[in-house]
Amino acid sequence: MMKTANITEEQIHGRGVGSGIGMGTAVLIDTHSAEVEPNSISTEAVKVHKKKFIQANKTLIGELEIMAGDLNDSGSKEIIEAQLQIIKDPEIEKNVSGIIEEKLLSVEYAIYRTYSKFIERLKESGSELFKQRIVDLEDIRDRLVAIVCNHTHKHPVKKGDVVVAKDLSPTELVSFHEHGVAGLVMERGGPTSHAAIIAKSLGLPSVVSAEHATKKIKTGDKLIIDSTAGAITLHPVDGTVAHYKKLQKEREKRLSKICKDVFETKDGFPFQLMANIEFEAELPKVKEYSARGIGLLRTEGLLFGSRIRKGREEQEVFYENILSGSEGIVTIRLFDVGGDKGVTRANKESNPFLGWRGVRLLLDEKQLLHNQLKAILKVSGKYPGRVRILVPMVSTMREVVSIKKELDQAKKEMLAEGCSFDDDIKLGLMVEVPSVAVATRNFAKEVDFLSVGTNDLTQYTLAVDRGNERICELFQHYHPSVLHLIKMVYDGAQHEEVGLSVCGELAGDPVGAAFLIGLGINELSMLPHSIPGISDLLTSYSKSDFEKFSTAALNSTNADEVKNLFEQYFS
Ligand code: PEP
Numbered sequence: 368m369m370k371t372a373n374i375t376e377e378q379i380h381g382r383g384v385g386s387g388i389g390m391g392t393a394v395l396i397d398t399h400s401a402e403v404e405p406n407s408i409s410t411e412a413v414k415v416h417k418k419k420f421i422q423a424n425k426t427l428i429g430e431l432e433i434m435a436g437d438l439n440d441s442g443s444k445e446i447i448e449a450q451l452q453i454i455k456d457p458e459i460e461k462n463v464s465g466i467i468e469e470k471l472l473s474v475e476y477a478i479y480r481t482y483s484k485f486i487e488r489l490k491e492s493g494s495e496l497f498k499q500r501i502v503d504l505e506d507i508r509d510r511l512v513a514i515v516c517n518h519t520h521k522h523p524v525k526k527g528d529v530v531v532a533k534d535l536s537p538t539e540l541v542s543f544h545e546h547g548v549a550g551l552v553m554e555r556g557g558p559t560s561h562a563a564i565i566a567k568s569l570g571l572p573s574v575v576s577a578e579h580a581t582k583k584i585k586t587g588d589k590l591i592i593d594s595t596a597g598a599i600t601l602h603p604v605d606g607t608v609a610h611y612k613k614l615q616k617e618r619e620k621r622l623s624k625i626c627k628d629v630f631e632t633k634d635g636f637p638f639q640l641m642a643n644i645e646f647e648a649e650l651p652k653v654k655e656y657s658a659r660g661i662g663l664l665r666t667e668g669l670l671f672g673s674r675i676r677k678g679r680e681e682q683e684v685f686y687e688n689i690l691s692g693s694e695g696i697v698t699i700r701l702f703d704v705g706g707d708k709g710v711t712r713a714n715k716e717s718n719p720f721l722g723w724r725g726v727r728l729l730l731d732e733k734q735l736l737h738n739q740l741k742a743i744l745k746v747s748g749k750y751p752g753r754v755r756i757l758v759p760m761v762s763t764m765r766e767v768v769s770i771k772k773e774l775d776q777a778k779k780e781m782l783a784e785g786c787s788f789d790d791d792i793k794l795g796l797m798v799e800v801p802s803v804a805v806a807t808r809n810f811a812k813e814v815d816f817l818s819v820g821t822n823d824l825t826q827y828t829l830a831v832d833r834g835n836e837r838i839c840e841l842f843q844h845y846h847p848s849v850l851h852l853i854k855m856v857y858d859g860a861q862h863e864e865v866g867l868s869v870c871g872e873l874a875g876d877p878v879g880a881a882f883l884i885g886l887g888i889n890e891l892s893m894l895p896h897s898i899p900g901i902s903d904l905l906t907s908y909s910k911s912d913f914e915k916f917s918t919a920a921l922n923s924t925n926a927d928e929v930k931n932l933f934e935q936y937f938s
């Protein structure tokens with residue numbers, strides 16, 4: 368702690384997301400939503416209350432449409448579009464009208480009750496995948512109540528402010544970003560929470576899981592957010608401000624110098640940085656950041672997003688858009704859905720992440736699997752050599768054998784239909800369950816390539832729910848145990864001479880990327896936004912530097928030691 372006059376500089380620690388350094392004045396945002404009490408109305412007032420509801424919906428739809436139109440960021444756009452879909456849901460409208468008309472209760476209560484009932488149902492499901500929907504529903508509920516009650520819902524932020532909140536909904540975050548805020552501090556939310564992912568994709572310097580931040584920080588306080596270190600400096604003294612300003616300048620200089628055509632370490636070890644994307648709207652970013660193809664195309668959004676595109680032809684259009692809008696390899700991952708987020712039936716599971724997920728579900732839902740395989744095959748015919756198929760959540764050899772059988776079957780049917788496809792289409796597995804990592808050789812024998820999903824591999828290795836902010840301190844993707852598993856995967860893939868890439872968040876994290884390159888893995892796939900920072904790091908040192916670091920990291924006993932080593936080697 369340092370003191371000047373009567374101000375004491377203080378550090379608050381959390382998990383860093385986004386990129387870079389943010390400096391500004393804190394604005395505390397109270398996101399607590401007050402409960403709405405039931406209020407009786409007369410039969411004569413029913414019409415007015417129903418009209419108020421319709422009007423409030425229209426107002427909110429208008430606001431969200433403007434917001435969506437203003438954004439370039441596809442992830443954020445999708446979230447807003449998902450909210451629009453919820454507002455337009457006829458079941459919600461029926462419920463609200465029913466409460467007003469039959470129970471003779473006020474419109475604000477009817478809205479509050481209806482949305483809260485849906486929220487409770489989702490909470491009961493305990494599903495991680497529904498968690499983000501809950502935040503969306505709470506956000507819409509509170510905005511609609513505010514509109515019908517004529518409460519202005521605007522938060523007083525301006526360019527250069529740093530937003531500090533317990534939790535934020537994705538749309539609040541998007542709207543703060545539009546106001547040009549310099550950073551974000553959130554008390555809750557793990558690094559893989561929806562808000563954190565959006566902050567990252569927006570490139571907003573952020574620290575999440577910052578304990579007691581809303582108690583320690585007051586509106587008007589000066590703050591510095593260091594998203595690399597996951598640190599917040601409260602009341603920075605002049606020396607600290609100067610230090611961070613220097614760091615900020617150096618970073619800008621380095622990023623502007625990045626050579627976009629050659630990706631190799633200082634001593635000539637070539638590597639490829641690919642993109643993880645989910646929607647067509649992300650394609651411009653893939654180009655902008657010079658990604659060498661798409662290392663992970665998540666497809667779950669086709670089943671649950673705001674624009675469901677489940678049918679074979681609809682999927683073909685989607686894959687075609689991605690292929691025609693990009694260059695190089697496109698790795699299409701089969702639907703990774705599961706737990707109680709079933710596609711054709713709602714079956715409640717007490718451990719969804721250990722349940723009916725990924726390939727397990729696909730092998731039970733043959734129609735769904737075949738539609739997707741055939742849509743991918745069809746597009747591969749038009750772009751030979753560019754499409755790869757990736758299978759999620761594999762844990763046993765039986766699944767691999769079965770999925771290969773299904774792929775062969777789909778190919779046969781395509782031939783019978785007279786459809787051409789790339790007969791040499793590559794099939795790969797996600798390595799995200801330790802059972803596959805430790806026996807990589809066996810699995811590698813069966814396929815063309817492997818891709819390590821470090822998000823799930825960390826979750827399953829350390830037995831840490833990746834979305835649970837309460838234990839997010841334990842979610843350490845460069846924990847030496849995870850690193851050792853990745854080394855086993857690398858050795859197995861080398862032995863069998865199959866391609867290997869890493870597409871989990873570790874690849875887009877400087878510490879992780881340094882470790883992976885040191886190991887010899889030269890295909891890393893990450894959010895497009897992470898590419899400049901990672902290529903800057905990897906091109907600034909030699910392979911031998913990264914090798915030394917990897918060896919030391921593997922000899923470490925904990926994740927902090929790995930991080931400290933990284934700072935020693937690459938400061
Ligand atoms: C992973 O698990 O690391 C991964 C890339 O897949 P997802 O985050 O979609 O589960």
Ligand code: MG
Nearest residue numbers: 799820822823
């Ligand atoms: Mg995964």
